Amino acid sequence: MAQEYETVIGLEVHVELATKTKIFCGCSTAFGKRPNSHTCPVCTGMPGSLPVLNKKVLEYAVAVGLAANCDITRYCKFDRKNYFYPDNPQNYQISQLYLPICRNGYVEIETEEGSKKVGIHEIHMEEDAGKLIHDEWEDCTLVDYNRSGVPLIEIVSEPDMRSAREVIAYLEKLRLIIQYLGASDCKLQEGSMRADVNLSVRKAGEKEYGTRTEMKNLNSFRAISRAIEGERERQIDLIESGEKVIQETRRWDDARETSYAMRSKEDAQDYRYFPDPDLVPVSISEEFLERIRANQPEFRTEKMKRYKEEYDIPDYDIEIITGAKHMADLFEQAVALGGQPKKVSNWLMVETLRLLKEREMDPEDIRFSPENLVKLIALTESKQINSSVAKEVFEVMFEENVDPEKYVDEKGLRTVNDEGALRKVVEEVIAANPQSVEDYRNGKEKAIGFLVGQTMKAMKGKADPASVNRLLKELL
Numbered sequence: 122m123a124q125e126y127e128t129v130i131g132l133e134v135h136v137e138l139a140t141k142t143k144i145f146c147g148c149s150t151a152f153g154k155r156p157n158s159h160t161c162p163v164c165t166g167m168p169g170s171l172p173v174l175n176k177k178v179l180e181y182a183v184a185v186g187l188a189a190n191c192d193i194t195r196y197c198k199f200d201r202k203n204y205f206y207p208d209n210p211q212n213y214q215i216s217q218l219y220l221p222i223c224r225n226g227y228v229e230i231e232t233e234e235g236s237k238k239v240g241i242h243e244i245h246m247e248e249d250a251g252k253l254i255h256d257e258w259e260d261c262t263l264v265d266y267n268r269s270g271v272p273l274i275e276i277v278s279e280p281d282m283r284s285a286r287e288v289i290a291y292l293e294k295l296r297l298i299i300q301y302l303g304a305s306d307c308k309l310q311e312g313s314m315r316a317d318v319n320l321s322v323r324k325a326g327e328k329e330y331g332t333r334t335e336m337k338n339l340n341s342f343r344a345i346s347r348a349i350e351g352e353r354e355r356q357i358d359l360i361e362s363g364e365k366v367i368q369e370t371r372r373w374d375d376a377r378e379t380s381y382a383m384r385s386k387e388d389a390q391d392y393r394y395f396p397d398p399d400l401v402p403v404s405i406s407e408e409f410l411e412r413i414r415a416n417q418p419e420f421r422t423e424k425m426k427r428y429k430e431e432y433d434i435p436d437y438d439i440e441i442i443t444g445a446k447h448m449a450d451l452f453e454q455a456v457a458l459g460g461q462p463k464k465v466s467n468w469l470m471v472e473t474l475r476l477l478k479e480r481e482m483d484p485e486d487i488r489f490s491p492e493n494l495v496k497l498i499a500l501t502e503s504k505q506i507n508s509s510v511a512k513e514v515f516e517v518m519f520e521e522n523v524d525p526e527k528y529v530d531e532k533g534l535r536t537v538n539d540e541g542a543l544r545k546v547v548e549e550v551i552a553a554n555p556q557s558v559e560d561y562r563n564g565k566e567k568a569i570g571f572l573v574g575q576t577m578k579a580m581k582g583k584a585d586p587a588s589v590n591r592l593l594k595e596l597l
Contacts, residue, residue: 126322126360128353129330130288131242131280134295135273136305137249137313138181144248144272145172145215145400152311156254156265164248164270166210171399174199178272179403181304182222182246183413185274188298188420189241191226193410198402199246202392207264208251216275218394221245222403228298230290239291240279249273268312274304280319280330285349289342292316300446301420306485309340316345321366322356331356332366336380338373348373352380424449432462438470445484448473454491455498464498472512476519489522497525510534550575 143150146163162170186193197220201213223244229236251269255262276295282288296307296314307314316339321331336352339345351373356366371380419427421443428439443449448469455465477484497518501511506529514525514534529535550572551558557571 125325126353126357127325127327128283128349129280129321129323129333130282130284130349131319131333132276132278132282132288132291133317133319133335134276134278134292135249135315135317136185136276136299136307138178138272138274139303139305140175140177140181140272142175143270144175144178144246145270148270150271152313154267156263156267159267160269164210165266166212166269172215172397174400174403175272178246179222179405180413181272181302182244182274183405183410184302184417185276185299185304186223186226186244187414187417188302189223189226189228189244189276189295191223191241191244193405194220194222194224195405196220196402197222197405199397199400200394201397202247202394204392206250207262208253208266208269210251210266210269214248214250215397215400216247217245219396222274228291228294230287230294232287232290237281237287239281239287242277242279244274244276247273247275280321280333285346288318288345288349292342292345297421297444297446300485301418303418303446308483308485309342312340315340318345318349318352320349320352320356322353322360331360332368334366334368335370336373337370337383341375344373344375347375347378348380351378355380432456432466434462434466438466441470441474442466447487448484451487451491451494455494458491458495460491460495460498464502465494468494468498468515472515473519476516488520489518493518493522493525500525500529505529505535 137150140150142148143164146161148161148164149159151159163172183193197217199215200218202216202218203213205212221243224242226241226244227238228241229238231237249268249271251264251266253262253264278291282291292314299305299307299314305313309315318336318339319333320336321333323329323331334352334356336348339348352371359366367382367385369385370383372383373380424443425439428434428443429436441448442452452462452465452469456462473487476482477487497511497515500506500514501508506514510529514523514528517523517528518525554572554575
């Protein structure tokens with residue numbers, strides 16, 4: 122039955138910009154600080170305080186607009202969106218309704234049917250609200266205004282997506298564009314990228330849209346996928362049983378895998394928008410636009426093409442490395458410092474990804490420097506340390522960005538290349554393990570592995586396994 126229905130999805134994506142200060146005042150935007158410590162009369166909405174636009178916000182908004190193929194509004198202004206809520210200190214939010222900074226763009230996504238353009242209706246600049254914290258013990262709600270006035274862009278798509286898979290592909294494409302621009306870290310778990318999903322269903326082949334609902338509180342790609350599937354089924358069930366879908370805002374509860382109604386959907390007139398009298402309109406000159414255009418970075422698609430031509434590494438490696446801006450930067454800097462592309466790629470693809478997964482970290486959180494990665498590769502390649510020591514050193518380097526050369530010397534981890542000393546230890550191991558020696562001589566190849574292990578143990582891991590292997594075979 123569900124096959125007879127088509128899902129129609131549009132997104133409103135809020136992105137916190139990576140400016141050091143807020144959109145209309147000089148307060149810090151740093152995340153996770155003591156509540157209400159980054160506030161002033163402007164961002165707490167004190168009467169008589171005057172906002173002043175942060176130029177960096179405009180630069181980031183225009184850069185994102187250009188990367189998303191938008192028309193830039195050369196004369197734009199800010200509006201007041203009036204509503205009362207405890208985390209909104211002025212009782213209005215400064216946003217852009219009538220003349221948003223960017224319009225009529227698109228991003229291209231890859232789907233199972235090939236590439237598809239998802240239209241972008243508009244991108245506008247606005248300020249974030251504060252944060253409500255519900256205290257279960259005291260049975261009260263507290264307000265933290267640190268986030269109030271943090272600059273946002275809201276990217277409003279056209280209703281061009283038809284499945285959860287297309288939505289995720291669109292979000293990943295947007296996130297990569299914005300991260301490559303350095304405009305935001307786009308961490309969903311910290312709220313610096315948030316998506317509201319507008320969804321309706323209609324019978325396959327119909328031209329008219331169904332009644333849409335808006336889903337909020339989605340802070341992971343997994344939650345977004347599940348919310349889309351859940352809401353699609355809920356709407357189909359309502360239609361099948363002869364009921365109407367109500368236009369409303371719903372809140373997704375990921376733990377219970379269900380959504381519930383928050384409020385009936387408001388229209389723009391409910392907010393009584395009017396131009397903000399405290400902020401002057403923004404006129405964008407050709408020089409300003411050209412400067413932003415000239416500073417646009419090399420995006421992922423161009424990077425992938427260049428990696429294929431310049432570095433002899435597999436397509437899979439290219440895809441993973443360019444999938445995070447910080448990882449790509451690390452790779453290129455390490456190669457520029459003399460690291461062999463495939464060797465650098467191997468350390469990023471295997472050990473780095475393993476540790477990121479174990480510690481549930483993003484590639485953006487990698488702390489070790491390209492200089493130290495190149496030093497570690499050089500130590501391994503020149504056989505000054507063996508592979509198991511290299512992995513041990515890498516773990517410490519991953520955590521604390523230590524200098525691997527100094528660390529190896531301090532801990533005495535360099536490989537013992539003294540043939541005489543190694544031969545003496547191998548002879549002792551052979552003497553101490555007559556059974557394994559006999560097994561090996563009787564054709565049991567595996568027995569030598571045990572003897573290698575015993576030698577490495579006696580050498581405290583500071584021997585070259587290949588040399589140990591060679592000596593054992595020679596002496597046996």
